[in-house]
Amino acid sequence: MSHLVRKLENFVRLSAADRLMLNRAAAQRVRxxxxxxxxxxxxxxxxxxHLILNGWACRYKQLEDGRRQIVSFFLPGDICDLNIxxxxxxxxxxxxxxPVSIADLPREFFDEISAGYPRIATAFWWExxxxxxxxxxxxxxxxxxxxxxxxxxxxxxxxxxxxxxxLADDHSCSFPLTxxxxxxxxxxxxxxxNRTLQELRASNLIVLKGKMLVLPDLDRLMSAGLFNANxxxxxxxxxxxxxxx
Amino acid sequence: MSHLVRKLENFVRLSAADRLMLNRAAAQRVRxxxxxxxxxxxxxxxxxxHLILNGWACRYKQLEDGRRQIVSFFLPGDICDLNIxxxxxxxxxxxxxxPVSIADLPREFFDEISAGYPRIATAFWWExxxxxxxxxxxxxxxxxxxxxxxxxxxxxxxxxxxxxxxLADDHSCSFPLTxxxxxxxxxxxxxxxNRTLQELRASNLIVLKGKMLVLPDLDRLMSAGLFNANxxxxxxxxxxxxxxx
DNA sequence: GCATCGTGCTAACATAAGTTATTGTCGGCG
DNA sequence: CGCCGACAATAACTTATGTTAGCACGATGC
Numbered sequence: 051m052s053h054l055v056r057k058l059e060n061f062v063r064l065s066a067a068d069r070l071m072l073n074r075a076a077a078q079r080v081r082x083x084x085x086x087x088x089x090x091x092x093x094x095x096x097x098x099x100h101l102i103l104n105g106w107a108c109r110y111k112q113l114e115d116g117r118r119q120i121v122s123f124f125l126p127g128d129i130c131d132l133n134i135x136x137x138x139x140x141x142x143x144x145x146x147x148x149p150v151s152i153a154d155l156p157r158e159f160f161d162e163i164s165a166g167y168p169r170i171a172t173a174f175w176w177e178x179x180x181x182x183x184x185x186x187x188x189x190x191x192x193x194x195x196x197x198x199x200x201x202x203x204x205x206x207x208x209x210x211x212x213x214x215x216x217l218a219d220d221h222s223c224s225f226p227l228t229x230x231x232x233x234x235x236x237x238x239x240x241x242x243x244n245r246t247l248q249e250l251r252a253s254n255l256i257v258l259k260g261k262m263l264v265l266p267d268l269d270r271l272m273s274a275g276l277f278n279a280n281x282x283x284x285x286x287x288x289x290x291x292x293x294x295x
Numbered sequence: 296m297s298h299l300v301r302k303l304e305n306f307v308r309l310s311a312a313d314r315l316m317l318n319r320a321a322a323q324r325v326r327x328x329x330x331x332x333x334x335x336x337x338x339x340x341x342x343x344x345h346l347i348l349n350g351w352a353c354r355y356k357q358l359e360d361g362r363r364q365i366v367s368f369f370l371p372g373d374i375c376d377l378n379i380x381x382x383x384x385x386x387x388x389x390x391x392x393x394p395v396s397i398a399d400l401p402r403e404f405f406d407e408i409s410a411g412y413p414r415i416a417t418a419f420w421w422e423x424x425x426x427x428x429x430x431x432x433x434x435x436x437x438x439x440x441x442x443x444x445x446x447x448x449x450x451x452x453x454x455x456x457x458x459x460x461x462l463a464d465d466h467s468c469s470f471p472l473t474x475x476x477x478x479x480x481x482x483x484x485x486x487x488x489n490r491t492l493q494e495l496r497a498s499n500l501i502v503l504k505g506k507m508l509v510l511p512d513l514d515r516l517m518s519a520g521l522f523n524a525n526x527x528x529x530x531x532x533x534x535x536x537x538x539x540x
Numbered sequence: 541g542c543a544t545c546g547t548g549c550t551a552a553c554a555t556a557a558g559t560t561a562t563t564g565t566c567g568g569c570g
Numbered sequence: 571c572g573c574c575g576a577c578a579a580t581a582a583c584t585t586a587t588g589t590t591a592g593c594a595c596g597a598t599g600c
Contacts, residue, residue, distance in 0.1 A: 093525075111435045113521050119438040121431045131427070133420050141428050141526040164409075175378050178423070182376075183386050185430040186366045190356045192437035193364040193482030197557070228577065237438030239558050244579060276358050280338075281386040442587070473547065484588050489549060 052076055053127030053215040054101060058173040060214055061286055068170050071162075076101060079154040089144040089152065090130075096140055098154035100130040105150030106226055110234065111142045120235040122185065123147075123208065127215040132178050133160065148226045176283065183281040192237050195276065200236050201246045202275030205256065209265060210282055225263035250274070297321055298372030298460040299346060303418040305459055306531055313415050316408075321346060324399040334389040334397065335375075341385055343399035345375040350395030351471055355479065356387045365480040367430065368392075368453065372460040377423050378405065393471045421528065428526040437482050440521065442491045445481050447520030450501065454510060455527055470508035495519070 054076060055069050064072075080103065083089055089100060089107060107124040121142065124130060130144060135157055163170050184207070191200050208225075212218040229247070233240045250256045255271045257264035265271055272278075299321060300314050309317075325348065328334055334345060334352060352369040366387065369375060375389060380402055408415050429452070436445050453470075457463040474492070478485045495501045500516045502509035510516055517523075 109431070111431065113435075113439060115521075117439040119435045121434045131424070133424065136417060136420055137424055137528050138530050139525065141528070142431060172381060175381055179376070179378065179382055182427055182430065185427065185434065186354070186356065186387060188434050189366045189430065189437060190358075190364045192434060194358060194362040229579095230577080240578090241559075241580085242557055245557090248579080276360075280384065283382050283386070285383050474549095475547080485548090486550085486589075487587055490587090493549085 051216075053103070053125075053217065054129070056216045057127040057214050058170075058177070060284060061176045062169050062173045063286075064169055064173070068167055071167055071170065075155055075159050076103060076153045079156070080151055081154065082149065082151045083146045085146055085148050085150075087146050089146060089150070090140055092140050092143045094140050096131070096134040096137060098156055099132060099134060099160070100144070101153045101155055102126050102128045102130070103151045103153055106147040107144060107150050108147060108231075108235075109142050109144055118234050119237065120231065121188070122181070123235070125208075125211055125215060126217060129155075129174070129177055132174055147231060180281075180283050183283065187281045197236070197238055197242055197246045198249050199275050200238070201232070201243070202250060202255065202271050203277050204232070204236060204275075205250075205263065205265070206268070206272050206275050206277040206279075207282075209263070209268070210279055210284075214282075214284065221266060221268070222262060222264040224261060225258065226261050296461075298348070298370075298462065299374070301461045302372040302459050303415075303422070305529060306421045307414050307418045308531075309414055309418070313412055316412055317415065320400055320404050321348060321398045324401075325396060326399065327394065327396045328391045330391055330393050330395075332391050334391060334395070335385055337385050337388045339385050341376070341379040341382060343401055344377060344379060344405070345389070346398045346400055347371050347373045347375070348396045348398055351392040352389060352395050353392060353476075353480075354387050354389055363479050364482065365476065366433070367426070368480070370453075370456055370460060371462060374400075374419070374422055377419055392476060425526075425528050428528065432526045442481070442483055442487055443494050444520050445483070446477070446488070446491045447495060447500065447516050448522050449477070449481060449520075450495075450508065450510070451513070451517050451520050451522040451524075452527075454508070454513070455524055455529075459527075459529065466511060466513070467507060467509040469506060470503065471506050 052073055055064065055072055058064060058072075079098075083105075090096070092111070102124045104126050108120045109122045109124070109130070110118055110120045112118045124144070134140075163174065187207070191203050195203060209218055209223055212223045217223060227235075229243045230240055232238075232247075233243045236243065238246070247256070247258060250271075251258070253274070254266060255274055257266065297318055300309065300317055303309060303317075324343075335341070337356070347369045349371050353365045354367045354369070354375070355363055355365045357363045369389070379385075408419065432452070436448050440448060454463055454468055457468045462468060472480075474488045475485050477483075477492075478488045481488065483491065492501070492503060495516075496503070498515075498519070499511060500519055502511065
């Protein structure tokens with residue numbers, strides 16, 4: 051089962067036809083990208099919506115003087131900006147972290163969805179709203195949390211999201227981000243990211259080595275990061291929708 | 296003309312019927328709130344979408360220990376979270392800054408829009424995408440910009456948004472935020488906000504006194520804040536849509 | 541007309557985080 | 571094999587920003 055279907059089924063119950071529709075769209079117009087390359091660039095006209103099939107990517111913005119901020123991460127099953135094609139140009143870039151494969155979803159795909167696949171349409175709205183909530187939480191993270199809280203929070207979020215897509219074990223997940231990536235995502239310097247990770251390691255909250263992250267005690271990491279998963283809206287609203295039909 | 300219509304017309308050309316529909320919805324189910332009160336609270340079940348008719352409000356999140364972050368501002372004409380009712384509970388609160396009047400837009404209103412008002416639907420998508428872009432820009436702001444850049448950037452953004460809704464003159468606008476509000480929005484301490492404002496004043500970039508903000512030289516303020524308005528997507532895409540009809 | 545409160549301002553001091561630099565390790569590649 | 575580049579780790583030092591505290595002003599209310 052694809053990561054997208056897996057993720058969406060956490061929220062709505064999809065029919066066989068729904069799943070077929072999604073899997074068919076995910077198999078057409080597939081492209082692959084090397085690590086550390088751009089999928090789309092700020093200033094370009096957005097043409098398609100991108101669905102991440104495999105690998106990690108990120109959305110980033112850059113100032114004229116080179117300062118760079120990663121504003122979000124894309125994991126397998128994530129969709130980049132529904133309906134983006136109504137805008138004239140991209141206000142940010144999308145770049146890969148690892149090797150990535152994506153499917154380009156054309157405008158017509160979304161027309162079909164809204165015409166004949168109400169459950170998928172609802173699930174896509176859920177995706178949109180959760181992404182907005184994540185972005186707000188990042189604002190909170192950068193504005194109010196200390197370095198170690200911030201790092202702990204980010205690790206929790208990524209772990210929860212990976213688990214949702216079926217990409218994490220009980221206590222561990224693959225983790226391809228470098229400390230430089232973490233610095234650009236948290237707004238900290240590379241050196242301070244290193245210090246902060248040492249601190250989390252010393253408290254036995256994380257084991258991070260060789261692209262693998264182990265979280266021996268998720269509850270403690272969550273408190274350390276003041277992490278409250280409510281903003282991910284993991285509860286399945288589908289039950290209520292089903293009962294209305 | 297209402298602030299909402301005025302704002303949306305910057306993006307799509309609305310018909311008389313579109314405008315009537317929006318103005319009718321804005322006149323029903325109106326409520327007013329005193330300054331510094333909550334319109335909605337984290338944890339509640341979202342019932343309606345709120346349209347801000349008059350006054351300033353904000354979205355904020357709070358940590359258990361009391362730290363508070365304003366994650367966005369609502370100005371007249373702004374809509375709080377399209378389609379929010381598909382989520383089970385609010386992950387943030389909405390509070391007023393000034394006296395505020397709002398119209399509650401029920402689910403059925405949006406059903407009507409998507410059934411029979413395609414231009415409004417497109418404009419609402421534009422609103423949603425711009426709000427997401429603003430939230431990303433705030434992430435950038437908190438992560439990469441220094442205190443004075445951050446403050447200059449925020450002031451530019453608010454000024455541009457007010458102008459879009461027809462609420463600003465060439466060089467000035469009313470500005471009800473206290474320094475404590477600015478602190479919660481920028482992630483700085485109150486004291487440092489004060490220092491930063493003094494600095495901007497000393498450079499003749501702003502005149503801020505008695506709830507009134509004057510920007511004698513917007514271009515210089517924009518460079519000081521590394522402000523690039525592209526993320527507000529002010530260009531009217533409407534022309535292209537019109538020509539397709 | 542006096543107390544009170546919210547707001548703005550300023551000073552002195554404390555500290556979290558940034559900067560620059562060096563070193564070590566590992567894996568890939570010529 | 572040995573060089574090189576990416577990444578991680580750590581030390582020494584600087585600086586931006588936070589903290590605590592106190593004062594002044596104006597609006598509000600009794």
